[in-house]
Amino acid sequence: MVTRPVFGGGKGDAASTHTSADWPLESDPVPVPAWSEQNIPGKDVGLLAARPIRRGERIMARTPAVMIDGASVDALPVDSFAGLLHDAAASLPEPHRGQFFNLSTNYGSTGEDTSENEAYQIFATNAFRTGVADGEPDLHSVFRDISRINHGCQPNCAYFFDPATLTHNVYAVVDIMQGEELTVAYIDPIQTNADRQAKLHRHWGFGCTCARCSLPPHRVAESDDRVRSIQALLTTLDDYTTPLPEAMSANVTVGPSAGELLVLLFELEGLHARMHEAEYRLALEWNGVGDALRATQAARRCLDRGLLVRGAEQAFLTNMRQLVADPAAHWSWKFRLDNGEKTGGEKNNTK
Numbered sequence: 001m002v003t004r005p006v007f008g009g010g011k012g013d014a015a016s017t018h019t020s021a022d023w024p025l026e027s028d029p030v031p032v033p034a035w036s037e038q039n040i041p042g043k044d045v046g047l048l049a050a051r052p053i054r055r056g057e058r059i060m061a062r063t064p065a066v067m068i069d070g071a072s073v074d075a076l077p078v079d080s081f082a083g084l085l086h087d088a089a090a091s092l093p094e095p096h097r098g099q100f101f102n103l104s105t106n107y108g109s110t111g112e113d114t115s116e117n118e119a120y121q122i123f124a125t126n127a128f129r130t131g132v133a134d135g136e137p138d139l140h141s142v143f144r145d146i147s148r149i150n151h152g153c154q155p156n157c158a159y160f161f162d163p164a165t166l167t168h169n170v171y172a173v174v175d176i177m178q179g180e181e182l183t184v185a186y187i188d189p190i191q192t193n194a195d196r197q198a199k200l201h202r203h204w205g206f207g208c209t210c211a212r213c214s215l216p217p218h219r220v221a222e223s224d225d226r227v228r229s230i231q232a233l234l235t236t237l238d239d240y241t242t243p244l245p246e247a248m249s250a251n252v253t254v255g256p257s258a259g260e261l262l263v264l265l266f267e268l269e270g271l272h273a274r275m276h277e278a279e280y281r282l283a284l285e286w287n288g289v290g291d292a293l294r295a296t297q298a299a300r301r302c303l304d305r306g307l308l309v310r311g312a313e314q315a316f317l318t319n320m321r322q323l324v325a326d327p328a329a330h331w332s333w334k335f336r337l338d339n340g341e342k343t344g345g346e347k348n349n350t351k
């Protein structure tokens with residue numbers, strides 16, 4: 001009998017064997033890391049999947065290296081802000097301090113070559129908005145590792161900040177193959193190719209070369225057309241005052257078929273990190289015509305997707321839970337069949 005009380009972080013381990021040979025159990029098995037840092041042509045450093053990663057897997061959870069109140073960015077002259085930021089980062093213990101000062105400074109490096117300016121450039125290149133509730137207070141945070149994830153317009157990962165634990169979480173929103181680059185969206189991907197490129201240039205100083213941006217022109221045109229359809233559908237579906245019969249005679253696209261079309265367009269555009277938004281609209285449209293079962297199916301999918309990328313406490317998730325619990329008692333029940341009197345919906349609250 002072999003027993004090792006310290007094995008598994010103190011959980012212990014016992015084995016029965018016929019051999020007196022040493023068991024290779026000197027330490028915990030080392031888990032295979034999900035990613036590794038690599039140089040990626042045209043992007044400096046990025047993260048590649050070191051093994052297959054399943055949709056839904058949490059890839060990283062990190063607390064901030066530095067958190068900054070947005071009001072101080074506005075209130076202070078750049079030099080003073082950069083000095084404070086530098087001192088805050090310099091006070092971190094190693095290896096966290098080294099990891100912070102190692103981050104990218106790609107945000108249009110200007111100004112003097114001082115370590116204060118370097119801290120400022122690191123902040124500008126890598127900070128995430130991490131406001132607690134409805135963006136208040138307006139906090140911005142820099143995280144090791146997570147800040148190495150490059151942008152993609154069809155990202156395979158999504159993140160959300162959990163204010164209760166001050167933890168930034170990164171989840172896989174699709175199955176990811178070994179060797180594939182991990183990406184998140186730095187900007188709203190529901191924009192045409194030209195609008196996405198312009199925004200990335202303006203705010204981040206790079207041109208995107210992701211698969212969606214590198215399509216041949218005829219497929220870019222098709223993708224842009226789908227984006228415009230998504231934008232139009234989001235506008236009509238979020239107007240809860242248009243009853244279905246009236247909409248049909250006025251050629252306005254609402255109802256379950258419009259919701260199904262929205263889901264399809266999200267899929268075709270690879271908007272996996274945003275699927276909860278399409279499923280939310282579909283759930284409401286089915287409930288709006290009194291089909292409780294189909295409404296519940298879409299609401300379940302919305303919950304599954306939404307919990308992954310938004311955490312547990314969002315209003316739209318509560319809304320979907322209420323629909324699942326009792327579709328006929330939900331505010332949206334048969335709202336498309338009424339005469340536009342029900343307007344109690346919570347509009348567009350999936351973001």
Ligand SMILES: C[S@@+](CC[C@H](N)C(=O)[O-])C[C@H]1O[C@@H](n2cnc3c(N)ncnc32)[C@H](O)[C@@H]1O
Binds near residue numbers: 045
């Ligand atoms: C938050 S950092 C990401 C990690 C960074 N690549 C590094 O080396 O640490 C943001 C910077 O990465 C680069 N970057 C991110 N996504 C990119 C992309 N899709 N194409 C080109 N450069 C990208 C840009 O220089 C951007 O300013």
